[in-house]
Amino acid sequence: xxxxxxxxxxxxxxxxxxxxxxxxxxxxxxxxxxxxxxxxxxxxxxxxxxxxxxxxxxxxxxxxxxxxxxxxxxxxxxxxxxxxxxxxxxxxxxxxxxxxxxxxxxxxxxxxxxxxxxxxxxxxxxxxxxxxxxxxxxxxxxxxxxxxxxxxxxxxxxxxxxxxxxxxxxxxxxxxxxxxxxx
Numbered sequence: 001x002x003x004x005x006x007x008x009x010x011x012x013x014x015x016x017x018x019x020x021x022x023x024x025x026x027x028x029x030x031x032x033x034x035x036x037x038x039x040x041x042x043x044x045x046x047x048x049x050x051x052x053x054x055x056x057x058x059x060x061x062x063x064x065x066x067x068x069x070x071x072x073x074x075x076x077x078x079x080x081x082x083x084x085x086x087x088x089x090x091x092x093x094x095x096x097x098x099x100x101x102x103x104x105x106x107x108x109x110x111x112x113x114x115x116x117x118x119x120x121x122x123x124x125x126x127x128x129x130x131x132x133x134x135x136x137x138x139x140x141x142x143x144x145x146x147x148x149x150x151x152x153x154x155x156x157x158x159x160x161x162x163x164x165x166x167x168x169x170x171x172x173x174x175x176x177x178x179x180x181x182x183x
Contacts, residue, residue, distance in 0.1 A: 001076060001083065010147060013075045013140060015132040016117050019066050027059035075131050077140075079147055082122070084131060098151045100124045104144050106137040 003009065034055065038048040065088070073086030082101070085093040101122050108118035118137035122129040122144070134140055 001085070003078065004080060007078050007080045010077045010079060011140075011143060013077075013134050014071065015073055015075065015134050017067075017070045018133070020063065020070065023059050023062040023066065027056055027063060030055040030059060073132070075134065075140075077144060077147065079151065082131070082144065084129075094129075096122065096124055096126075096129060098144075098148050100126065101144070101148055104141040106141055108137065 001009070031052070034044075034048065034051045037044040038051075039045075044051070069086075069088050072088055072091075074084075076083040076085070079098075081095050081097045083093065083095040085091065101124050103123040105121055105123070106118045107121060112118050112133075116136055117133055119133050120131040120137045120140055122131065131140075
């Protein structure tokens with residue numbers, strides 16, 4: 001991640017894993033059932049390895065790809081902007097400046113509140129931006145709001161009055177160098 005001049009990373013968050021539990025349970029269940037069946041049925045004992053290859057390996061591939069996709073998705077909060085990046089084969093990246101964020105809020109159901117998970121949504125001038133489901137979404141919203149409050153762009157306010165101070169002639173006139181005369 002390339003940061004701008006004077007920008008500091010505040011936090012990086014990996015969203016909540018989704019879709020990993022069912023394939024992981026299917027992998028374990030298939031392996032246990034094949035091992036149990038191979039121990040009790042003679043005709044399954046001879047097909048032990050092919051059955052593992054047919055039923056367990058595809059489940060392991062699904063678990064691996066979903067884990068890879070989950071771990072590749074990140075939300076970075078800096079003192080100037082929010083960056084959401086992710087993708088396995090096609091890396092995508094979107095960012096929003098903190099000055100463009102109007103409000104933050106959390107969407108949670110009762111079950112998600114109990115699990116301390118929720119969906120973080122940013123309201124901006126361009127529209128609604130979904131950061132995804134994260135652990136402790138209220139804390140992330142408070143952190144973003146705190147950085148928004150502390151963010152100073154360096155722009156000058158519209159009601160600022162500037163006075164012109166005329167410099168004195170010796171300040172901006174450069175006298176010519178004297179030539180040394182030859183003897």
